[in-house]
Amino acid sequence: MALLYSLLWRFLLVLVRVKRAVVSWLQIRLRSWRGRLWEGTITALLLPVAVSEFPDYQKKANPNVNVEPVRGNRAVGSRARWLSDGQSLEKLPAHIGFMVAEEELSFTDVANLVVWCMAVGVSYVSVYDNHGIFQKSSSRLQEEILRQQQSLLGIDESKYDVELLNNSRDKQQHFVVSCRSTVKVLSPEDGKHTIVQAAKKLCHSVENKERSSKDISVSMLDVLLRESKNIPDPELVVKFGPVNSTLGFLPWHIRLTEFISLPSHRNISYEDLLRALQRYGACQQRLGQ
Amino acid sequence: MSWIREGELNLLEKISANILKAGPMPKHVAFIMDGNRRFACKKNLERQEGHTQGFNKLAETLRWCKHLNIPEVTVYAFSIENFKRTKEEVDGLMELAKQKFEKLLEERENLEKHGVCIRVLGDLNMLPLDLQQLIAKAVVTTRNHNKCFLNVCFAYTSRYEITNAVREMAWGVEQGLIKASDVSEALLSECLYSSNSPNPDLLIRTSGEVRLSDFLLWQTSHSCLVFQSVLWPEYSFWNLCEAILQYQLNHKSIQKARDLHRDEQAVEQLEADRACLAEHLQHQGNNGKPADAQKRQEALQRYIASREERVQDFLHALKHKRNSFFHDLCSEMVLN
Numbered sequence: 001m002a003l004l005y006s007l008l009w010r011f012l013l014v015l016v017r018v019k020r021a022v023v024s025w026l027q028i029r030l031r032s033w034r035g036r037l038w039e040g041t042i043t044a045l046l047l048p049v050a051v052s053e054f055p056d057y058q059k060k061a062n063p064n065v066n067v068e069p070v071r072g073n074r075a076v077g078s079r080a081r082w083l084s085d086g087q088s089l090e091k092l093p094a095h096i097g098f099m100v101a102e103e104e105l106s107f108t109d110v111a112n113l114v115v116w117c118m119a120v121g122v123s124y125v126s127v128y129d130n131h132g133i134f135q136k137s138s139s140r141l142q143e144e145i146l147r148q149q150q151s152l153l154g155i156d157e158s159k160y161d162v163e164l165l166n167n168s169r170d171k172q173q174h175f176v177v178s179c180r181s182t183v184k185v186l187s188p189e190d191g192k193h194t195i196v197q198a199a200k201k202l203c204h205s206v207e208n209k210e211r212s213s214k215d216i217s218v219s220m221l222d223v224l225l226r227e228s229k230n231i232p233d234p235e236l237v238v239k240f241g242p243v244n245s246t247l248g249f250l251p252w253h254i255r256l257t258e259f260i261s262l263p264s265h266r267n268i269s270y271e272d273l274l275r276a277l278q279r280y281g282a283c284q285q286r287l288g289q
Numbered sequence: 290m291s292w293i294r295e296g297e298l299n300l301l302e303k304i305s306a307n308i309l310k311a312g313p314m315p316k317h318v319a320f321i322m323d324g325n326r327r328f329a330c331k332k333n334l335e336r337q338e339g340h341t342q343g344f345n346k347l348a349e350t351l352r353w354c355k356h357l358n359i360p361e362v363t364v365y366a367f368s369i370e371n372f373k374r375t376k377e378e379v380d381g382l383m384e385l386a387k388q389k390f391e392k393l394l395e396e397r398e399n400l401e402k403h404g405v406c407i408r409v410l411g412d413l414n415m416l417p418l419d420l421q422q423l424i425a426k427a428v429v430t431t432r433n434h435n436k437c438f439l440n441v442c443f444a445y446t447s448r449y450e451i452t453n454a455v456r457e458m459a460w461g462v463e464q465g466l467i468k469a470s471d472v473s474e475a476l477l478s479e480c481l482y483s484s485n486s487p488n489p490d491l492l493i494r495t496s497g498e499v500r501l502s503d504f505l506l507w508q509t510s511h512s513c514l515v516f517q518s519v520l521w522p523e524y525s526f527w528n529l530c531e532a533i534l535q536y537q538l539n540h541k542s543i544q545k546a547r548d549l550h551r552d553e554q555a556v557e558q559l560e561a562d563r564a565c566l567a568e569h570l571q572h573q574g575n576n577g578k579p580a581d582a583q584k585r586q587e588a589l590q591r592y593i594a595s596r597e598e599r600v601q602d603f604l605h606a607l608k609h610k611r612n613s614f615f616h617d618l619c620s621e622m623v624l625n
Contacts, residue, residue: 002311009311016534101542130546188550191510193557196474199455203469206459213459218452243542244514244535248550251506255448259499259514283499288370 020242024263031271079119079153085274086120090281093235095124097186097257099249100265101241105133109265111144113238115152116270118181120277124232125183130247132187141185188248190229195252198224225252233257236280238273240265258283290345291392293399294352302526306357309530312537315490317361318354319512321504322347324496324520331520337381342522344389353526355403355437357533361486363440365504369415369449383420386443390423397430404436410482411445412453413618425618440486447506454480457607466603470565471596474554479604483508491536493529495521511547513539566592 086092098113110127117125127134127141134141198221205211233253237246239261246254260276262268298306322343329339347364354362367386372379393400393407400407409428413421424443457480461467467476478484488508494501497518501509515532519525566589 005307006311008308012308012534013312013537016538130549188553192474192477192507195451195507196472196477199458199477200469200472202455203459203462203472206462207469213456213463216452216456216459218448221452221455222448242539243546244539245512245543245546246510246514247543247546248510251510252448252451254501254506255446255503257500259516285500288368288373288502 027263031269082116082119082270083121086122089120089277092121092277093280094122095126095232095234095236096122097126097128097234097237097249098265099237099239099247100127100129100134101239101243101245101247102264102266104266105129106266107137107141107144108148109268110134110141111148112152112270113265113268113273114145114181114183115148116273118149119153120274123181125181126186126231126234127183128186128249130188130249132189135185135187135189138185142183145183184231186231186250190231191248191250191252194225194229195221198228222252236260236276238262238276240268256285256287290341290348291396291399292348292351292389293396293403293405294348296352298353298356298526303356305530309533309537310358313540314358315513315533315536316359317363317487317489317491318359318532319363319365319489319492319505319509320347320350321365321492321494321498321502322521323494323498325522327496328520328522336378337385339522340382340385344385346522346524350524350529351437351439353529357529360436361438361440363410363442363483363486363489363505365442365445365502367411367443367445368503369412369444369446370503372415372444383417387420387423390420390427393427394423394430400431401434404434405431406434406436406438407431408438408440408485409443410440410450411443412449413444413614415444422618422622425615426622429615429619438486440483442504445482446503447501448503450482451477451507453482454478461603461607464603464606466606467599470561471600471603473558473561475558476600478507479600480607481507488512491515491532493517493532495519495524495528511543511550513543562589562593562596565596 096117098110100110114125114127201224202211202216202221206213231250231253233255234250234257236258237249237254237260239246239259241264244261246259258280260279262272262276297303325339325343326336327339328334328342329336332339334342351362367382371382407427409424413424416424454477458467458472458476462469483505489505489512491513492501492505492509493515495517497516499516501514505512513536515535517524517528517532519528569592570588
């Protein structure tokens with residue numbers, strides 16, 4: 001009997017996996033079909049501007065997007081569209097976190113996501129994976145972001161200053177790209193570890209009789225955490241990959257964070273991001289009331 | 290309506306339960322029971338009726354969990370933020386809690402038969418005194434039961450819990466039980482309200498909201514999160530099965546992430562111990578390090594042993610402090 005149940009369980013699991021794969025395949029098919037239809041309609045209507053309006057569909061046809069020459073008016077056209085998309089949303093997160101829970105990481109796709117977020121007007125973008133790979137190779141990510149910024153937004157590197165704030169002690173990478181947006185690369189180190197460091201600090205001050213244990217409050221700890229890393233609470237975390245878990249992402253900060261799950265970050269399109277942002281716009285928070 | 294529901298699963302449910310049980314099962318499931326008020330609104334019921342039906346669903350869910358061999362359940366009953374609701378609703382919820390804990394005390398024998406241990410996580414001081422006493426009584430009465438565990442988060446938020454853990458460690462420092470340098474991730478976990486439980490394997494939130502709302506933020510960092518759109522009073526056995534299936538699909542990758550985290554934590558602890566030892570030796574004035582590697586290793590082992598002893602003593606004292614809090618409340622109740 002136990003053997004039968006175990007076989008049935010395995011069968012059930014396979015069934016669910018197949019269902020998932022079929023659904024996600026259908027979604028991609030449907031999207032590209034819809035995209036082509038849309039593109040076709042627009043091409044017919046606005047022949048000269050059309051191609052420049054949908055750079056990500058071009059990208060799909062031509063995966064080697066990096067070598068594409070930057071055409072000024074194309075970039076300006078999409079920039080205007082992205083900005084107006086951002087303004088048309090009901091609310092926009094001030095801090096959006098991208099959490100990649102997949103085996104293989106694609107720096108180009110993550111860089112695209114960051115650039116699109118900047119274009120729609122998100123002021124703080126963080127990128128996380130639980131192995132800390134992005135943090136270890138953050139300079140590569142930064143280069144990739146600059147490259148995508150140039151190719152998608154047509155921003156001239158010399159015009160926009162890219163600052164690298166290097167917090168040398170724990171190799172925290174935090175850089176300001178363009179004047180408006182901040183990109184932060186996070187790892188599990190920034191989570192519980194940082195809370196423990198703050199707790200140690202408070203206990204040291206108690207040890208030195210600078211304060212009493214009774215004085216310690218939520219806001220005190222919150223201020224201390226903000227001082228050390230200065231990460232605002234993310235309003236939205238977009239999680240990529242099949243694992244349904246936060247995998248150690250900033251436990252203190254995700255108190256009111258909305259989680260949106262997408263199957264993969266590979267070949268992600270601007271429309272996918274926009275749809276996630278629209279879903280976030282529709283979420284209502286009651287804050288306990 | 291009672292806390293413990295008797296009754297077997299029907300045939301189809303039983304077969305499905307057995308199929309699921311062939312795979313890895315969660316040992317601890319946490320619920321955010323959201324949607325009681327929306328349910329009441331949808332069915333044109335009084336708000337309070339929605340909360341009552343929500344409680345009944347909890348009793349039913351506990352029965353399913355028992356049949357699915359899930360020994361531990363944690364529920365988010367009342368958040369500190371909920372005190373912001375209208376006085377009428379807060380009073381109603383407090384009254385409901387009072388009734389339910391009274392009922393629980395009446396069912397003492399049944400709880401004993403099933404071996405149900407009730408724990409309440411949160412800052413009880415924020416509650417009315419009579420409710421505090423009832424809760425303390427329920428906790429003390431069921432303390433030694435060890436077959437199933439129900440943790441009720443009441444007057445709880447996770448940030449408050451983490452802060453309270455820091456406060457407890459600072460108390461330990463004040464008492465001279467531990468040093469500030471003994472503070473670590475493992476110690477902080479031991480000072481949380483949930484220190485007696487393993488971390489939840491699965492967290493379920495109903496009613497379609499996709500956030501944690503300040504619930505078990507620390508404990509669920511490597512748990513499977515499942516957000517379901519059904520309203521809590523309409524939750525069914527099949528919804529629970531679906532969530533467990535999700536957990537089973539995620540099980541391997543989450544286990545891997547957990548192992549990775551555990552290894553990193555061990556490395557971190559060792560580094561911290563080394564650093565503390567180096568500082569300690571510097572204070573003694575022999576230039577930081579004993580002469581040879583073997584002696585250094587021995588000194589490190591001695592340091593680790595003494596740290597562990599301090600931590601154990603502190604945790605013992607903390608446990609004693611928490612137990613006597615409940616005992617004092619109980620004895621006050623008798624005197625009244």
